[in-house]
Amino acid sequence: MSWGFMRDSSLRRVLSVQYGRSGSQHSPVNLFFDTEPDNLPSTNDSSSADEDLDSLVLFGMLRGNVVGLRYYTGVVNNNEMVALQREPNNPYDRNAVKVNNVNGEQVGHIKKELAAALAHIMDRNLAKLEGTVPYGAQNAYTMPVNLSFWGREENKNIVIDLMKKYGFKLGPLPQGGSQAQPRLSIPLLPAVQMTTEQLKTEFDKLFEDLKEDDKTRELEPSKAVETSLLPHQKQALAWMVSRENSKELPPFWEQRNNFYYCTLTNFAEKDKPESVRGGILADDMGLGKTLSIIALILTNFHDGKPFPVGHGIYGNYSLEEHSVARDDSRKSSNKKQARRKADGTNEKSGSSKGKTETAPKRQKAKYSLSDSEEEDQWIPRKVKAPSACNIVDDDQFAMALFGGPSTVKQKTKKKGTVKTVTDNPSKCEVQNHPRTTLIICPLSVLSNWIDQFEQHVKADAKLNIYIYYGPERNKNPDFLSKQDVVLTTYNVVTHDYSTESPVHKIRWLRVVLDEGHTIRNPNAQQTKAVHSLDSERRWVLTGTPIQNSLKDLWSILSFLKLKPFTAREWWHRTIQRPVSMGDQGGLRRLQALIKNITLRRTKTTKVKGKPVLQLPERKVYIQHLKLSPEERKIYESMQNEGKAIISRYFNEGTVLTHYADVLAVLVRLRQICCHPHLVPTSLSSALSASSTPGELQEKLVNKIKMVLSSGSDEECSICLDSLNMPVITRCAHVFCKACICQVIRITKPNAVCPMCRGELYLEHLVECPEDECDLGDSQNNNQTWMSSSKITALMHALTEQKEKDPNIKSIIVSQFTAFLSLIETALRESSFTFTRLDGSMNQKKRTDAIQSFQSSHYDSPTIMLLSLKAGGVGLNLTAASRVFLMDPAWNPAAEEQCFDRCHRLGQTKEVIITKFVVKDSVEENMLKIQNKKRELAAGAFGGNNISQLPVK
DNA sequence: ACCGCCGGGTGCC
DNA sequence: ACCGCCGGGTGCC
Known part of the structure; x- marks a missing residue:
């Protein structure tokens, strides 16, 4: 089924074990380009050793002893996994090696003679050491420990010799020393490994059963959700609500007598491991992950109760200046549009009654919380809500919200106990229960979230949303924790991480990571910043959950606080390595895990026998043109x-x-x-x-x-x-x-x-200089502008279409950016509004262009000029339902890809594509040749018959 | 620790 | 006895 993107790449990673080092990237050729592993008895830094965790081989095993148990509180079970940790600053022995249980509690030390040998190896990073204690339970003073030595092949003999020098012999473990590995056969035996084919099949199956059992239950959203949910979205809602309110044990945990027992590590403890009140929503693009989360916020607002609807008055709103980079292209439903003016000046935007305007600058000076005023606190006051979502996102809107004598902000000099007295039904919860959902997304989708909230939240649900972004953002924790939703970006969260920010002090009701795969690098500051957020309910939204390898998944699991995976060692030992070595048990565990915490549907997923989404029809017309004399x-x-x-x-x-x-x-x-x-x-x-x-x-x-x-x-x-x-x-x-x-x-x-x-x-x-591959440079831009047959035909089609339905949007595609420029002139002459996307634009300009085009704002451009090669497969231009392909491409796949930019998930209209082809020209030949483009150079030109030239 | 090791007490059978 | 043996004190690194 789906997830081919993931399967391919992760398989490559998995299989790379067999090649030795991983690293083939794109083409088979690249296999040969791998940099040779340096053969020095490495003193590699740990980060690079981390990278290659999967390619380590087992050198051998050794039975050792853990001593000093009576001095420490960490307890272990029979066959429990333990971690070894160097303790170079131990005052009694600088070779000391600590032994910790799965929870990180110290169990004891490795006996000193062995510790001396191990310290040598660990300090030089010659091998990674893993321990399990075969008879861990009920030892008063010492216990045996089975150690496995894992390292890079080239260090194997070095380690074995070194251990011999210290008087220890590595080998297969003396029989009877069973492994804590959950029934994992030691991969010294290649016989138990699956074939490549089997492994592939297993990966295929991995996500197949995700839609079973409770995941097909549907839940009606709160009345505060304006949009009616599609069946699969109601399923997502039901699943998410049940996960948030669930008290069930995380996967791989069982209750045994008075203990909670982890079947992966054999770790047990009295305290119940925290339920994972969240998970991964991994629906394909366009299935409405954003809407599903909004529905979740509104439906499971507090103790399983929905967000209140229909109260005319709300509170908990303090008057703070803030800023956010935004364009005017955001979507607004018609009834909400009135409050915002397109020209971005300090105009009144009075859709709600009784408001007075103040100049934003003055507001800023007056109300922003400067350092010197830090002890001041604003008392939130009653405000008549101007619209569904009180999105505080730009000056003029802030004005609309807060201006006016009746709503003047009050402040008090008193520290502490500022009681918020409001009519908001959920006011009492502010102190005792977290109220606020924190949403973190890449900057490029921030405005999309704003749009979606506006679109999907009913007008009489007074949902407070604060955009925590920009230099003037309000960092007052009291203020933030009174919002219903705080929307921010990864960069802001990361930036604030270093400065003890409110974001990391507040206990959030839930934290949602959008495009969650952006935290896949476990060493990135961003990942750490996000992991340290405080909330019981954690969600990750992603369309590509396991982009490169299982390693990516770890970061997400760690964010979800899924015990025992929060520490990478346990994840690696129980899942990542077994899977990458082709162990079936490992795969089964991975599957069980994914199944438990992930909901994923693709466009082909069926709900009650019907595909989740059906794409509208797509029609391709070829329009033949004659050149003028x-x-x-x-x-x-x-x-x-x-x-x-x-x-x-x-x-x-x-x-x-x-x-x-x-x-x-x-x-x-x-x-x-x-x-x-x-x-x-x-x-x-x-x-x-x-x-x-x-x-x-x-x-x-x-x-x-x-x-x-x-x-x-x-x-x-x-x-x-x-x-x-x-x-x-x-x-x-x-x-x-x-x-x-x-x-x-x-x-x-x-x-x-x-x-x-x-x-x-x-x-x-x-x-080739990057991104200069467009042959766009018009050599003759000094010539006075004139039309051409093709442009005339295009303008004719556009005009006709505009008369029929002015709301229809079009994409105009050419391989020649200079041609796009000429078309611009024609569009301007006929007063079409357009935007443009080509290879010369930087990322910011691109996203701006895409957003303004995709917006349903009334003055959003109706035409996108697109260079054929601009943008990747991810480019989403579903706002358009018409495509004009101005010149044929040699490669039909390039054309197809281009059509798919609007004929994709999210497209609601029939898509009509027009290809312009000039009669009796090279273009006609191109159509014929499109299917055998590869023969072009070698065949047509290399053949002996010049008449084969596509030049008539 | 139902061990090992240390070091003092002790010393034919 | 510059030994052996006994038994108490003691105990991670």
């Missing part, structure tokens, strides 16, 4: 010129070595089909011979841009994958840098180009 004249002249050049190459037998020049002719012809102004006056400038190295360099760079923009060779012919760091050879063929370097290295010193067998030297390779 003037355009035709230019086209033919260029075609003749090109034919002459190519004939010459052909006669010289040098067509292949002038590959890029041939493509250049084709590109020029295609450009003329779009607009004559796209083409420089003469071909000769592009194709002229050059002699100096500087000129050659420049020419090659131009060629690589040309080749890339021509769309004919988006894939590297060595690895057959998409180009990764493209470089161009002197003979103008383009490959991944790594691929061609590999070829040169292997075939040295006789390296030849794999395409044309031309001379090939490492030094001659030229890289």
Whole structure:
């Protein structure tokens, strides 16, 4: 089923064990490019050792002793796992090695003779040591411990010899020393490992059963939710509410007599391990994770009771200045729109009654909590809610909320006991119970959350939302903990981590991490900052839960406070390593775990026999165009010129070595089909011979841009994958840098180009400057603007469509960014509103463009100009339901991918695609050739018959 | 610790 | 006896 993205990559990781080191990234070729592991008896820092945890091998085992039990409180069971920890500062023995139980409580020490040997090994990081105590229970003074030594293959003999020198012999454990590993056969025996095929099947099955049992129960949301939920969203709600209110033991825990027992580590304790009141919502993009969480917030507000609806008055709102970077493109339902003006000036936005405006600057000065005023506290006062969500997010809105004599903020000099007396039904809970949901997301989706709250929360539910963002954000914990929702970003939380911030002091009702996979790096400050947040209810939203490997999952489990995985050692010993070694038990445990805490549906998941979401239809039309007589004249002249050049190459037998020049002719012809102004006056400038190295360099760079923009060779012919760091050879063929370097290295010193067998030297390779691969530079931008046949056809279609339905949005796609620029002029002339996305834009500009286009705001642009290659598969332009493909691509997959940017989850309308194709031109040939694009260079140009040239 | 080790007391059978 | 043996004191690193 789904999760192919995850399966592939994690499998690769899993299987990498068998290759020795992990690290193949993209193409098979890259396998050879792995940097050699340095063979020094390593004194690696622990971080790099951490990275490779999966590739460690078992050196052997040893029975040792734990002593000094009577001095410590940590107790252990028979067969319980223990952790070994160096204690270099022990005053009695600098070789001391502590032994801790799963909970981190000290059990004792390793006996000193052995400790001396172990200290040697541990301090040099020659091996990782793991212990289990076969007879852990009821020892008064000492107990045996079975130690396993794990390390990198090249250190194996070093460790064995070293131990021998100290008088210890590593080996298989004396029989009877059973392992704490939950029935895990020691992977010294390859016979128990699964085959690659089996492992793959297991991964396939991993998430298959996720939708069983209670996960199909539905729950009606609180009345405060305005949007009606789809069945699968009601299921998500039911599941989340039940998890939040559940008291059941976390997975792998059982109650035995008076103890709670962890079946993975054999650890037991009197105290009940905390239930995981949360989990991972891993629905596919577009299934409504955000809406599901909003429904959860409103439905399970307090003690299983929903958020109150219908109270005209609310309180708990203090008047604080704040700021947030936002554009005006956010969605607003019509009835809410009135309160915001689009021009962003300090205009009144009075949709609610009886408010007076104050200039924001003055407000800021007057009300912001400066350091000197720290002891001051604002008394929240009653405010008539202007709208559903009291989103405090920009100056003018703050004004709308707080301005006016009747709502002037009061403050008191008294410290402490500021009682909040309000009509809010949940006021009493503020002191005793956390009230506030903290949502953390990447900045790029912050505005989406705001939009979604506005859209989905009913107007008479007075949900207080505070955007904790920007330099002026209110850091008063009292203020924050009186909100219903605090919305912030990972960066803010991370930044505040170092400064003892309110975010880390407050006990939150729940914490929601959006795009939770962003915390996958366990060493990142961000991850640590997020882990230290205080809340019982923790949720992770992600579309890609296990992006690269099981390692990613650990960070999430740790955030969820899932015992015993909060410490990485137990996760690694009980799940990650067994799974990566192909142990079935490990996989079963992983499956049980995922099943317990994850809800994931994809677009193909069925609810009551029907797919969760059905995509509307998609229709592709090809519109044939005739060039105007003037355009035709230019086209033919260029075609003749090109034919002459190519004939010459052909006669010289040098067509292949002038590959890029041939493509250049084709590109020029295609450009003329779009607009004559796209083409420089003469071909000769592009194709002229050059002699100096500087000129050659420049020419090659131009060629690589040309080749890339021509769309004919988006894939590297060595690895057959998409180009990764493209470089161009002197003979103008383009490959991944790594691929061609590999070829040169292997075939040295006789390296030849794999395409044309031309001379090939490492030094001659030229890289393409990042993101400059668009052939967008219009050489003739001084010419006065004029339309073209294609532009005219496009404008005609757009105008007609606008008359039919002005709300329909369109994407206009071209491979030539200069063409997009020409289209801009036409759009402006006909007063269409548009935005643009191309490869030259930075990330900020891109997200801005996407957001403004996706917005349903009344003045959001109706047209997106899109360069064919801009953006990845993730690009979501579902606001559009029309696509105009201005020029055909060699690669049909590139076109398909482009269509899918609007024909995807979230699209509600029928999608109509129009491809413009100029009759009797290279474009028609491209349509024919699209399916055999790979033969183009080698076949059409390499063949003996020049009539095969797609130049008529 | 139902051990080992230490060091003082002791000393034919 | 510069030993052996006994039995009490003692005990992680």
